[in-house]
Amino acid sequence: MTFVKICGVNDAAAMDAAAAAGADAVGFVFYPPSPRAVTPAEAAALSARAPRGAPLRVGLFVDPADAEIAAVLAALPLDLIQLHGAETPERCAAVRARFGVPVMKALGVARAEDLDALADYAAAVDRLLLDAKPSAAAALPGGNAESFDWTLTAGRAIPRPWLLAGGLTPENVARAIRESGAPGVDVSSGVERARGVKDAALVARFVAAAKGRPPRAG
Numbered sequence: 001m002t003f004v005k006i007c008g009v010n011d012a013a014a015m016d017a018a019a020a021a022g023a024d025a026v027g028f029v030f031y032p033p034s035p036r037a038v039t040p041a042e043a044a045a046l047s048a049r050a051p052r053g054a055p056l057r058v059g060l061f062v063d064p065a066d067a068e069i070a071a072v073l074a075a076l077p078l079d080l081i082q083l084h085g086a087e088t089p090e091r092c093a094a095v096r097a098r099f100g101v102p103v104m105k106a107l108g109v110a111r112a113e114d115l116d117a118l119a120d121y122a123a124a125v126d127r128l129l130l131d132a133k134p135s136a137a138a139a140l141p142g143g144n145a146e147s148f149d150w151t152l153t154a155g156r157a158i159p160r161p162w163l164l165a166g167g168l169t170p171e172n173v174a175r176a177i178r179e180s181g182a183p184g185v186d187v188s189s190g191v192e193r194a195r196g197v198k199d200a201a202l203v204a205r206f207v208a209a210a211k212g213r214p215p216r217a218g
Contacts, residue, residue: 001211001212002177002182002183002184002185002210002211002212003024003025003161003163003183003184003185004022004023004024004025004184004185004187004206004207004210004211005023005024005025005026005027005058005163005184005185005186005187006018006021006023006025006026006027006055006187006188006191006198006203006206006207007026007027007029007036007058007060007165007186007187007188008027008029008034008036008188008189008192008196008198009026009027009028009036009038009046009198010028010029010036010037010038010042010046010196010198011046011197011198012046012049013198013200014198014200014203015046015047015049015050016049016050016200017198017199017200017203017204018055018198018203018207019049019050019054019055020200020204020216021203021204021206021207021208021215021216022207022211022216023055023203023207024055024056024184025055025056025057025058025079025080026055026056026057026058027058027059027060027082027186027188028043028046028047028057028058028059028060029060030043030059030060030061030064030068030072031060031061031062031084034196035195035196036188036196040071040072040074040075040076041075043057043059043072043075043076044075044076047076052077056079056080057076057077057078057079057080058078058079058080058081058082058104059072059078059080059081059082060082060084061081061082061083061084061085062083062084062085063083063085063086063087064083064085066095066098069081069095069098069099070099073099073101078101079101079102080101080102080103080104080126080127081095081096081099081101081102081103081104082103082104082105082106082129083095083103083104083105083106084106084129084131087105089120089121089123089124089125090124092105092121092124092125093123093124093125096124096125096126102126102127103124103125103126103127104125104126104127104128104129104163105121105124105125105127105128105129106128106129106130106131106165107121107128107129107130107131108131108132108133108134109130109131109132109133109148109152109166110132110133110148111152112152114133115130115152115153115156118158118159118160119159121159121160122159122160125160126160126161127160127161127162127163128158128159128160128161128162128163129162129163129165129186130148130153130158130162130163130164130165130166130182131165131166131186132146132147132148132165132166132167133148134146145167145189145190146166146167147166147167147168147176148166150164150175150176150179150180150182151179151180152180153180153181153182154179154180154181155181156181161183161184162182162183162184163182163183163184163185163186164176164177164180164182164184164185164186165185165186165187165188167190168185168186168187168190168206169187169190169191169202169206170190170191170202170205170206170208170209171209173185173187173190173206173209173210174209174210174212177210185210187206190202190206191203191206204216
């Protein structure tokens with residue numbers, strides 16, 4: 001069954017909605033420019049609302065220093081560190097070795113050639129996230145409601161377990177999974193009623209559509 005991550009969880013309602021819907025992972029954004037950003041203390045309080053292990057806790061960082069990651073891990077355990085900046089394979093490997101936490105690297109995709117970089121990261125990370133490469137007008141490295149051609153990944157051997165991101169919604173996620181062959185999906189803006197504010201009904205519909213089952217009652 002498709003792995004589903006709800007990213008940008010920043011309040012109790014969003015955390016509760018993701019857990020109730022049966023999301024496999026939630027993402028806490030530790031990048032202050034984002035409207036979805038949380039502090040380590042806020043993320044710890046949100047994490048405490050659901051049992052450990054369900055859903056997995058993912059920390060999203062953009063070109064972080066070790067001290068930034070350490071401060072988060074001192075406040076709450078993470079199941080996965082998501083690196084969403086310009087981190088090199090060497091930097092990803094160093095983070096994984098330094099903190100002993102699995103690492104997922106986000107890579108921007110606009111053309112087929114962008115997928116060539118996947119091989120460089122295969123030995124350095126545990127998962128990959130293929131997101132739409134931000135346009136020149138995009139304000140953030142992710143969560144911009146932009147998508148790429150999902151057929152670019154169809155039939156392609158991806159060297160690590162991976163998630164599809166970028167422009168996904170409850171209405172298009174099933175098609176995106178079919179066309180891309182993605183074993184997992186990651187959504188943020190597509191389940192929001194306003195920028196940075198998750199909508200519980202949209203979260204439930206998204207998870208259900210991705211997993212091919214009726215929405216769970218909240």
